[in-house]
Amino acid sequence: MERKGFLVIEWSDSLLVGFEPVDAEHRALVLLVGELYRALRTGGGRDSVESALFALADHVAAHFNHENDLMIGCDCPKRADHLLEHRVLIGQLDTVLDNIDLIRDEALLEALAFVERWFTDHVRDADAKLGRYLSARAAG
């Protein structure tokens, strides 16, 4: 399904990074994006939109913390860039959460489209590099 430059992410194996704990969190993240999208599009009301948004933001924060921990002490490629990408997105999400009462559903849909694009680009680049590194290290 696609509308006006918006993609509604569905899980695709093209998003696999080859390190199962990270892949499992990415799958869950895709589901939470879908739940927020449905809350916004089906008129479920502001409460359901906000609870889906906070669930997504919580998962993103926990997931980034997990990946950041995996990068501690490793010489995986582009580590500093990867950490910075996480920090920038968390800052953007915090801005949305801090101003949620002022942000209408249409603007949240645009923010969600941004997060979807960010996620697919980030997973296919930074996370894929990390996944290759971690799976090679696990293979010894």
Ligand SMILES: [Fe+2]
């Ligand atoms: Fe990730």
Ligand SMILES: [Fe+2]
């Ligand atoms: Fe990442």
